[in-house]
Amino acid sequence: MQRTGAPPPTPTVTKYGSPCSLCEEVDADVPAAVGSQLEALLQDRVADAAALDGVFAADVAGPLARFTLDGGRRMRSQFLWWAMRACGGAAAETSAALRTAAALELIQTCALVHDDVMDGSPRRRGGPSFHARLAARYPGAASPGTGAAPFATAAAVLAGDLALSWADDIVAGTDFGDAVRHRVLADWRAMRTEMVAGQYLDLHGQATGSRSVAQAIRTACLKTAQYTVARPLSLGAALAGADARTTRDLCAAGRYAGTAFQLRDDIEGVFGDPLVTGKPSGDDIRSGKLTYLAAVARARAESRGDRAALSVLVSSLGDVDLTEARLHRVREVLTDTGALAVVEERIGRLVAAGERRLCAAALSPVAAHHLRTLLARVTAPAGSPAHAASAGPVTAVPGGPGPFGTSGAPEPAGAPPASPATSVPRTPSVPRTPSLSPATPASPTPSASPAPSESGEAPVPPVPPVPAVPDAAETARPASAPAAASPAHTGHVTPRLARPPGGAPGRRRSGTTVDGSRR
Numbered sequence: 052m053q054r055t056g057a058p059p060p061t062p063t064v065t066k067y068g069s070p071c072s073l074c075e076e077v078d079a080d081v082p083a084a085v086g087s088q089l090e091a092l093l094q095d096r097v098a099d100a101a102a103l104d105g106v107f108a109a110d111v112a113g114p115l116a117r118f119t120l121d122g123g124r125r126m127r128s129q130f131l132w133w134a135m136r137a138c139g140g141a142a143a144e145t146s147a148a149l150r151t152a153a154a155l156e157l158i159q160t161c162a163l164v165h166d167d168v169m170d171g172s173p174r175r176r177g178g179p180s181f182h183a184r185l186a187a188r189y190p191g192a193a194s195p196g197t198g199a200a201p202f203a204t205a206a207a208v209l210a211g212d213l214a215l216s217w218a219d220d221i222v223a224g225t226d227f228g229d230a231v232r233h234r235v236l237a238d239w240r241a242m243r244t245e246m247v248a249g250q251y252l253d254l255h256g257q258a259t260g261s262r263s264v265a266q267a268i269r270t271a272c273l274k275t276a277q278y279t280v281a282r283p284l285s286l287g288a289a290l291a292g293a294d295a296r297t298t299r300d301l302c303a304a305g306r307y308a309g310t311a312f313q314l315r316d317d318i319e320g321v322f323g324d325p326l327v328t329g330k331p332s333g334d335d336i337r338s339g340k341l342t343y344l345a346a347v348a349r350a351r352a353e354s355r356g357d358r359a360a361l362s363v364l365v366s367s368l369g370d371v372d373l374t375e376a377r378l379h380r381v382r383e384v385l386t387d388t389g390a391l392a393v394v395e396e397r398i399g400r401l402v403a404a405g406e407r408r409l410c411a412a413a414l415s416p417v418a419a420h421h422l423r424t425l426l427a428r429v430t431a432p433a434g435s436p437a438h439a440a441s442a443g444p445v446t447a448v449p450g451g452p453g454p455f456g457t458s459g460a461p462e463p464a465g466a467p468p469a470s471p472a473t474s475v476p477r478t479p480s481v482p483r484t485p486s487l488s489p490a491t492p493a494s495p496t497p498s499a500s501p502a503p504s505e506s507g508e509a510p511v512p513p514v515p516p517v518p519a520v521p522d523a524a525e526t527a528r529p530a531s532a533p534a535a536a537s538p539a540h541t542g543h544v545t546p547r548l549a550r551p552p553g554g555a556p557g558r559r560r561s562g563t564t565v566d567g568s569r570r
Contacts, residue, residue, distance in 0.1 A: 089119060092217075154221040241277075257338060314344070315398055333378040352384070
């Protein structure tokens with residue numbers, strides 16, 4: 052019974068799932084809740100490592116736990132959580148959702164540690180990369196054998212493997228229902244394979260000097276879009292027992308936004324400020340990475356007969372000793388050829404297509420707003436208002452102008468290097484935010500009109516389809532029909548009989564492509 056003069060009770064969340072105090076605690080600050088779950092899980096694993104061997108715990112297990120706890124925006128975890136909530140998940144799914152989200156963060160640790168080794172990147176999250184920390188800890192350490200990889204990089208590969216093992220152990224030890232377990236494990240298996248396939252295509256593009264626009268997009272879809280957005284959304288939907296159509300819509304929105312996220316990352320990798328992005332500028336150029344940005348620039352330079360621009364690109368891509376002056380010239384070429392504008396336009400088309408699919412899904416309005424805000428964050432330029440810090444509470448404030456809604460402030464560049472102690476630090480408690488209020492979903496963004504093809508390259512044979520990624524197969528439209536192509540449509544062809552991640556055959560609208568443009 053309410054006391055006289057007492058303030059009215061805080062309204063509970065009733066727009067999705069069943070209201071419960073645990074769900075509301077997580078809703079108020081998903082990253083903090085996942086961080087607390089990670090802390091508990093990793094403390095046990097670091098303790099096991101210390102019991103096994105003190106050196107191993109001090110050099111690998113402890114630093115690996117800190118690397119996982121101290122950095123990142125927990126975007127994949129948030130996608131999983133809000134997809135689960137948007138599809139009706141509540142108290143019964145909370146524990147499994149938090150454990151699966153924690154496992155996702157360890158998969159991300161594995162990917163980052165291995166990626167930095169492959170790229171030879173010395174920086175990550177505003178500090179030294181994992182292998183760079185090991186190199187600093189053991190300066191002048193000899194390689195384990197003649198012709199073998201240096202000690203620090205070899206040890207970092209083992210650390211990445213350990214993170215992957217921990218992630219799999221957490222998922223295997225999670226109490227799912229029988230039907231949910233089947234769906235979660237199917238997504239989990241597919242996600243790991245897609246991530247490795249995308250990373251291999253990335254390496255393959257560097258090794259072969261490939262400049263295929265279609266292959267660049269396929270790599271982006273497999274390496275980033277599926278693993279970063281689409282699969283976490285699908286996992287959340289599976290945990291809530293969502294139907295096939297809702298899962299399809301969520302996964303499609305995730306593929307569009309995830310591909311846009313990778314294209315944005317390609318831009319930030321060349322034009323971004325290291326103090327904002329937390330990683331060196333120009334590394335993609337120095338490593339000769341097959342990015343959509345570089346592929347479009349080269350194709351446009353070739354189609355125009357711009358030998359000067361082509362010479363700059365050919366001589367700079369893969370030059371590990373590229374100077375700042377030369378990198379500045381590369382930036383000029385990427386801008387002058389129109390490649391930067393083309394990629395920005397395609398990002399906009401992908402974001403608009405993702406917005407349409409998200410609005411088509413039968414979701415709770417409050418949770419759908421959170422998803423919309425998250426999708427805006429991953430596709431916005433680093434440091435922009437839309438690229439809000441997601442390490443703190445996320446409230447149901449209606450989004451600002453633009454697709455998916457925008458709000459918030461920039462995220463700090465990164466955490467300072469951790470000390471070499473083996474214990475895992477406690478995650479600070481974060482005060483709860485006011486209870487959430489319903490938000491009205493944004494209206495669908497109109498489809499963009501077709502534009503001339505940006506690639507200018509000769510026809511590319513179709514890329515073999517991957518059943519779990521039906522929208523990723525790409526070919527380039529023949530040069531004889533440039534008017535029908537668009538920056539959003541360079542090469543997208545969807546296998547007719549492919550099945551989407553939801554499992555059931557997907558319904559396709561005649562004449563549309565993965566990013567919403569017309570064929």
